[in-house]
Amino acid sequence: MNVAKTCGKCHIEIYAVYMNSIHGRSTYEKKNPDAPDCTGCHGEHSVLSPRDPESSVYPTGVVKTCAHCHAEVGIVGKYGIEVDQVATYEDSFHGIGIKYGLKTAASCASCHGTHNILPHDNPHSTVYIENIPRTCGKCHPGANINYARGKIHIDPSKKSAGIVFYVAFFFKWFTILILLGLITHIGLDLYRRSNQWRELKMKQRM
Ligand code: HEC
Ligand code: HEC
Ligand code: HEC
Ligand code: HEC
Ligand code: HEC
Structure with a gap:
């Protein structure tokens, strides 16, 4: 329960953002053992820079890091969160791109953020309907509100x-x-x- 505070001694801004995210609030306000503290995503003695291809937060590694919990009914299922987001992502254009090493395609973190992750119905979420044009626009110049019209995670079956x-x-x-x-x-x-x-x-x- 002190991990975030320990890392936060030096990474102060990230600490502040994380504490307001769904994961931070879940871990520290609700005392849920299932949500990630800093080490839940970065590892413990294996913390590496996001620019290191071996890092758990390198673009092509992020999906595995999120999937570790978000593809598990036993972990996020308890909180009423669907687990098919990982599978639908992997079938998407971005998921296939990342799988074959296209670092510029969107990983989970490109859309949801990292330390600021919030449910999509929260106006501060990067995937809140009004913020979607800006989020997609980082990589798709000229993205407009039409980008937000369709659902992102869809299972055609x-x-x-x-x-x-x-x-x-x-x-x-x-x-x-x-x-x-x-x-x-x-x-x-x-x-x-x-x-x-x-x-x-x-x-x-x-
Ligand atoms: C005593 C201060 C201190 C503590 C405590 C600390 N860090 Fe750091 N961290 C640093 C410094 C300084 C750097 C920059 C090192 C460099 O760039 O050479 C760094 C770098 C990093 C990086 C790489 C950043 C980059 O852009 O390359 C990550 C990720 C990171 N720390 C995560 C953590 C995590 C997770 C924890 C807690 C488990 C933690 N740190 C605890 C001081 C600290
Ligand atoms: C939900 C997963 C997740 C959690 C929880 C998390 N991080 Fe990160 N963090 C990431 C990802 C993904 C990146 C890479 C961002 C990028 O590629 O720009 C990152 C990047 C970083 C960096 C380097 C780049 C930067 O933004 O300066 C540091 C330092 C860092 N995190 C520290 C922390 C600390 C300290 C905590 C806890 C207070 C924490 N992280 C919690 C996923 C997470
Ligand atoms: C250690 C497990 C773990 C990891 C790693 C993790 N999460 Fe989570 N995540 C959770 C749990 C548990 C919740 C539910 C918290 C709650 O509601 O109290 C959650 C909540 C969320 C929510 C909000 C869902 C909702 O409907 O309220 C989003 C979005 C999310 N996570 C995205 C991500 C992304 C993106 C990553 C990777 C960068 C990630 N998570 C990494 C465990 C994890
Ligand atoms: C291209 C952008 C994009 C990518 C990449 C992406 N998501 Fe999402 N995600 C969204 C949007 C937008 C929503 C809101 C509902 C919808 O449109 O399906 C969402 C919804 C969710 C939810 C439901 C909870 C909520 O916020 O209400 C979870 C959990 C989630 N995503 C996790 C992930 C994980 C894990 C990955 C990576 C495996 C991922 N997402 C990749 C855009 C993205
Ligand atoms: C981190 C960068 C990044 C983000 C953020 C991002 N994308 Fe993409 N997206 C890509 C890349 C790279 C491709 C592959 C482009 C290509 O090869 O034509 C792609 C391809 C696509 C495609 C396939 C068709 C095409 O235009 O090539 C669609 C549709 C798409 N993205 C929609 C979205 C939407 C909607 C969002 C926001 C919710 C989003 N993207 C966010 C990088 C991103």
């Missing part, structure tokens, strides 16, 4: 994905029906050809 669900559903069955039609067509064609061939044989025999 769930109805809650709205139109994306129906488009995915349509294309799945469309593809299956086309393939079935194609196979039937080939089957009928082969059947006709085998009949023609049999008739030819019969004629030759006569």
Whole structure:
């Protein structure tokens, strides 16, 4: 319970920001053992600069650090937080980019922040609807409010994905029906050809 204060002796500004974040408040006000203090994200004796590719907070390492808790029902599930955010991120353009080493793609921290992480309905959150154009705009110059219109974490196999669900559903069955039609067509064609061939044989025999 003193870790943040210990690191905060020297990292004063970060300490102040962290104490107002969801993780800071959860750990120190609510005394929840599941939320991260400084070492929850930075490690203990392994603290490294975010510019070191080996660091747990290097852009391509952050996802694993957040996923350590946010993909676990046993950890964040207790607080009513869904765990599919990690999976939906990994299927996204950014997630695939980061996975293959595209450091410039958005990691969890590029959108949610680091020491200032808050739920998305808090006006101070970097992913609060009105702040989204600025957050996406760091990397997508000219990002406007349309960037905030769609949901970011979506699972196309769930109805809650709205139109994306129906488009995915349509294309799945469309593809299956086309393939079935194609196979039937080939089957009928082969059947006709085998009949023609049999008739030819019969004629030759006569
Ligand atoms: C006694 C003061 C002090 C304490 C306590 C301290 N740090 Fe630091 N920390 C520093 C200094 C000074 C640097 C800069 C070192 C350098 O750049 O060479 C640093 C650097 C860092 C960096 C890398 C910053 C960068 O931009 O490269 C991280 C991450 C970090 N500390 C995290 C922590 C964490 C987490 C804790 C608590 C577990 C902690 N520190 C406790 C003084 C401290
Ligand atoms: C939720 C995870 C998380 C927690 C909790 C966290 N950090 Fe960080 N921290 C990060 C990430 C991610 C970065 C890298 C930011 C970047 O790439 O610019 C970072 C960067 C840093 C840096 C170096 C860059 C900077 O912003 O100056 C220091 C120093 C640091 N953290 C100290 C701390 C201290 C002290 C605490 C506790 C009071 C803490 N962190 C808690 C995720 C976290
Ligand atoms: C050590 C485990 C742990 C780590 C690491 C961690 N979190 Fe969390 N996070 C939690 C817990 C537990 C809560 C719920 C706190 C509460 O509600 O009291 C939470 C809450 C959140 C929330 C608010 C969710 C809501 O609906 O209220 C966001 C957003 C979030 N975390 C994002 C991140 C990101 C991004 C990272 C990585 C940079 C990260 N977390 C790293 C455990 C963790
Ligand atoms: C491109 C930006 C972006 C990236 C990258 C991203 N998120 Fe999110 N996240 C959002 C937005 C925006 C929301 C608000 C709900 C929505 O649109 O789906 C959100 C919602 C959440 C929530 C629900 C709690 C809340 O804030 O209400 C959690 C937890 C979360 N994200 C964790 C993560 C984790 C963990 C990662 C990395 C594996 C990640 N996010 C990557 C933008 C992002
Ligand atoms: C840290 C930087 C960063 C942030 C922040 C970021 N993105 Fe991206 N995003 C990228 C990169 C890099 C690509 C890949 C660009 C490419 O290769 O065309 C990308 C690709 C995309 C794509 C795929 C299509 C395209 O334009 O190439 C979409 C859609 C997208 N981002 C939306 C968002 C939204 C919405 C947000 C804010 C919630 C956001 N991004 C925040 C860096 C970022």
